[in-house]
Amino acid sequence: MSLSASDVKKIAHLARLGIDEQQIEHYAKDLSSMLDLMTQMGQTNTDGVVPMAHPLDQMQRLRDDVVSETDQRDHFQTIAPQTEAGLYLVPKVID
Amino acid sequence: MHNLTLSELAAGLRSQQFSSVELTQAFLSRIHQHQDLNAFISVSEDTALQQAQAADQLIAGGNAGPLAGIPIAQKDIFCTLGVKTSCGSKMLDNFIAPYNATVVEHFNQAGAVMLGKLNMDEFAMGSSNENSFYGPVRNPWATDSVPGGSSGGSAAAVAARLAPAVTGTDTGGSIRQPAAFCGITGLKPTYGRVSRYGMIAYASSLDQGGPMARSAEDAALLLQTMAGFDTKDSTSVDQPVPNYSAGLNDSLQGLKIGLPKQFFSAGLDNQMAATIQAAIEEYRKLGAEIQEVDMPNLELAIPAYYVIASAECSSNLSRYDGVRFGYRCQNPQDLADLYTRSRGEAFGAEVKRRILMGTYALSAGYYDAYYLKAQQVRRLISDDFKRALSGVDVLMGPVTPGTAFRIGEKTDDPIQMYLEDIYTIAINLAGLPAMSIPAGFIDGKPVGLQVIGNYFSEAKLLNVGHRYQQATDWHLQVPKGFE
Structure with missing residues (x-):
């Protein structure tokens, strides 16, 4: 199994991850060897094996639908890159 | 003071041989003295001294717990209110968490003093600490070599006596492999035993925090503070926390040890195999019975x-x-x-x-x-462990294929680096607890013995580690220049 430079560009786009143009071939090579490693699993028969998500097969815990958090917006926004009037600022999305 | 055990430090504080402020200053000065190891990302000198003063008052009041006034350090993956939490990444180089991780809260409640935040591979991804934005950490046993990873700063700090005990996290071996490379004791608890709240996530179904210390006895005290159910972590397991120190001295007579034959196959270096076999021989002398087990999906x-x-x-x-x-x-x-x-x-x-x-x-x-x-293969591996552990008390084997490698030796090939974790990774997939304890040296570099137990058998692992440490002195060796 091997990935091409254009595969890597597509995956990087899905992940919204900037990659230097001259590094793309390098990532293609590394990811291809990772995939080679992973295809070893293909030879094992897993028909009917229940996928394991939690080591103790514990279900997601539920809680009562009540307010448990206090408003800490100002506190949280002290570490934000850019805010105004309690809002997080990003470049304009709609013209 | 820096060579005392946690219990000795606690006794010294209670009998006023030294104060927590003096103890904290002593460790802070060692941290500054050995800056070239690059074990710390942040040193929180001011808050540490404030915590030490508060601890001294608590101890004088007479109702302080065993960790009160004792300096520890946190892997920089645990969020700390007011002290930078970088996770070894440029991404969080400016990040001051707005809250404390549950583990950090537990240490604060115990009155422990936090010396600072420890270097690590970026977002805990790595086996050598070379992936840190803050540069590689050096192994105190051989400063041209890596300390292991991702909890490399944690392991180096304990080995160099820059902190008596610290925290680490283990997703695929990140507590045990650096513990092995640096000659210290590291325990990865059962998945869900220690809260992941405020522990920056890498792979949530595998990540688990745990103690790293010089001995199993010290690790037991640390785990006592770290473990417990937490409603803030949706995968935390609601199980009572036993007393981890109570059974440390229990006899190992009749202990059944399983050796997975896949751990001792062709890939294992001869000297490593001989060192591990010698450690297992020691267990035989302590009364253990040894048998081979087969784990075909490993x-x-x-x-x-x-x-x-x-x-x-x-x-x-x-x-x-x-x-x-x-x-x-x-x-x-x-x-x-x-x-x-x-x-x-x-x-x-x-x-x-x-x-x-x-x-x-x-x-x-x-x-x-x-x-x-x-995820299906994960189930098969987990079933292998269940089968193996149904007939024995613990499994044993190597932690790593070899000893600490040189900085830069494996950075060109990511797959080579992944194979470093061959003996540790399966345990995370199964969610089992496992520990690395010092078991010898090869060419002056430490070797770790891995002990794997059933779910929630941390107390048994610590007992198995402690009895070995009563019979051997590998864990008491100090790297040259750090005595």
């Missing part, structure tokens, strides 16, 4: 792990988008540019590789072939 652990860990990492790290906290690129052209460039400029190469791999594995059309398959 060789699938690395491929399954790198699918699951990469997939979960790509999902977890999608939160770093340059909007609410962390790194933001200069002059973004539009929102897509803001996301893409902030992430591209702030993540290192290994983190990018795993995000790409995980994104691919989870993308439409590939999910069944990779993620689902890996």
Whole structure:
């Protein structure tokens, strides 16, 4: 199994991850060897094996639908890159 | 003072041989003296001394717990209110967490003093600490070599006596492998035993925090403070926490030890095999019975792990988008540019590789072939462990294929680096507890023995470790220049 430079560009786009143009071939090579490693699993028969998500097969815990958090917006926004009037600022999305 | 055990330090504080402030100052000065190890990312001198003063008052009041006034350090993956939490990444180089991790809260309640935050591979991805934005950590036993990873700063700090005990986290071996490379004791608890709240996520179904210390006895005290059910962690397990120190001296007469034959196959270095065999011989002398066990699916652990860990990492790290906290690129052209460039400029190469791999594995059309398959293989591996542990009390084997390698030796080939974790990774997939204890040296570099137990058998592992440490002195060796 091997990935091409254009595969890597597509995956990087899905992940919204900037990659230097001259590094793309390098990532293609590394990811291809990772995939080679992973295809070893293909030879094992897993028909009917229940996928394991939690080591103790514990279900997601539920809680009562009540307010448990206090408003800490100002506190949280002290570490934000850019805010105004309690809002997080990003470049304009709609013209 | 820096060579005393945690119990000795606690006794010294109570009998007023020294104060917590004096103790804290002594460790802070060692941290400054050995800065070239690069074990710490942040040293929180001011808050440490404040905590020490408060602890001295608590101790004078007469109702302080065993860790009151004792300096510890946190892996820089645990969020600490007011002290930078970088996770070894440029992405969080400016991040001051607005809250404390549950583990940090537990140490605060115990009156422990936090000396600072320890260096680590970026987002805990790595086996050598060379993936840190803050540069590699040096191994106190051989400063041209790596301390292991991802909890490399943690292991180096304990080995060099810069802190008596510290925290680490283990997703695929990140407590045990550096503990082995640096000649200390490291325990990865059962998945769900220690809260992950405020512990920055890498692969959520595998990540687990645990203690790293010089002995099993000290690790028991640390785990006592770290363990416990937490409603803030949705995968935390609601099980009572036993007294981890109570059974440390229990006899090992009749202990059944299983040796997975796959751990002792062709890939294992001869000297490593001989050192591990000698340690197992020591257990025979302590009354243990040894038998071989077969775990046929063990060789699938690395491929399954790198699918699951990469997939979960790509999902977890999608939160770093340059909007609410962390790194933001200069002059973004539009929102897509803001996301893409902030992430591209702030993540290192290994983190990018795993995000790409995980994104691919989870993308439409590939999910069944990779993620689902890996979760099924995970079940097969877990079943192997269940079968093996139904006939024995603990499993034993090596932690690593070899001893600490030189800085730069394995950085060119990520796959070579992944194979470093061949003996540790399967345990995370199964969610079992496992420990590394010092078991000898090869050419002056430490070797770790791995002890694996059944779910929630941490007390048994610590007992097994402690009895060995009563009979041997590998854990008492100090690297030259750090006596």
